Amino acid sequence: GRVSGKKALITGAAGGLGEAMAFMLAREGATVAVSDIDGGRAAALADRINAEIPGAAFAYAHDVASEDDWTRVIEAVAADLGGLSVLVNNAGIGGPLALVEQDTVENWQRQYEINLRSIMLGAKYAMPHLRAAAPASIINISSIAGLAAAPGMGAYNATKAGVWMYTKTLALEAAKADWNVRCNSVHPVFIKTPILDPFIAMAGGDEAKAAERLARGIPLKRIGEPDDVAYCVLYLASDESKFVTGSEFKIDGGMTAQ
Ligand code: NAD
Incomplete structure (x- = not known):
């Protein structure tokens, strides 16, 4: 497989894009840790992956907004998988469409914690393991909404743009220190998920x-279909992308070319 021997953690993986990524990485030879705030649905997905590829998947209840959850889950994943070489920060939420005067601090706080701060926590606690397992890869799921704005989507636009830029900071830090950990962002347009x-x-x-x-x-x-995004994640998780870091990948059917 294209990612044989890789050990990957995918957050927010109980359904949608994360499920497609988990299945694809497992089919291409990786061991996958699927985490989600909904631990029951994560466990059900791991069961379905293991039914097809025995022993390929582990499941974790994991709120990416919680620092305690990150430290607990990263240690458990490293122990269960025998290391960690790929982190896919996929968990993310949209908010209610709200023009600025109707927008709320609560909406911004929630999207900031789940969409953006989670990326730092994941990188912070995964990095020692990724360095130890290098060559390694961090893949952050942003959105075309992180590159282009739309009315009513302030918190989503701002947090996803933050993911885009912070990915470059991480990439440069890792490159400067010769950690052999690459870091890239993926920017889907509308994909058929919940x-x-x-x-x-x-x-x-x-x-x-x-x-x-x-x-x-x-x-x-x-x-888009979830696999349209999963193929990009597969490439970035594999060593085929060994010269690629600090970059952004638009999976958008040409949307932002206009
Ligand atoms: P989804 O809603 O189907 O899946 C998101 C998953 O994240 C769910 O399983 C949910 O339980 C989980 N989750 C929610 N809050 C969480 C938390 N605090 N901690 C851990 N898990 C949590 O959405 P999706 O379309 O699969 O989205 C995946 C990623 O792709 C998100 O970051 C999203 O912003 C991004 N994205 C999606 C689209 C699209 O059109 N589907 C487009 C651009 C970007």
């Missing part, structure tokens, strides 16, 4: 209509 449920609700519960509306601004005329 995070799009509010758009389906806006289309009166009609999923096809919601997808058609969301696809209107996309040159390739469709929204």
Whole structure:
């Protein structure tokens, strides 16, 4: 496999993009730790992966906003997998659409803790293990919303832009210190996962209509599938990307080329 021998932790992996990444990395030879704030759904996913590839997956209950959870989970993952060579910071949330005058401190605080501060905590506590297991890779899931703004999405735009820039800081720190740990960000456009449920609700519960509306601004005329993003993560997790660090990967059907 393309990532044989790699030991990967994927956060927010109980469903959506994280599930696709976990399956793909496991099928390509990695051992995967799937963590999620919903530990039950993470365990159910690990069971499904292990049914196909015995022993490939471990599950953890893990709130990425909690520093205590990070220290506990990283130690458990390193012990269970025998090290850690790939960290995918995937957990993230959207917020209610709110123009500035209706926006709230609570919304900003929640998105800051889950979307951005979590990236620092993950890198901080994983780095000693990643250095020990190098060549290693940190992959941060941002969004095209971290590169281009939209009205009503202030906290999401700001936190995802933070992920984009902080990824470069980490990449330069690791390069300067010769840790052999690369760090890159991935920027998806709309991908078919539960995070799009509010758009389906806006289309009166009609999923096809919601997808058609969301696809209107996309040159390739469709929204993405989770595997479209997982293939990029697979490349960045593998040593095929050994000369790539501090970079950003748009998985957006041409959206931001316009
Ligand atoms: P999703 O809602 O399907 O999955 C997110 C997962 O994160 C869920 O399993 C949820 O339980 C978990 N989670 C929520 N809060 C958490 C916390 N505090 N700690 C740990 N886990 C937590 O969403 P998705 O589409 O799979 O999103 C994955 C990532 O991709 C997110 O960072 C999201 O911002 C980003 N993204 C998604 C899209 C898209 O259209 N799907 C586009 C751009 C970026």
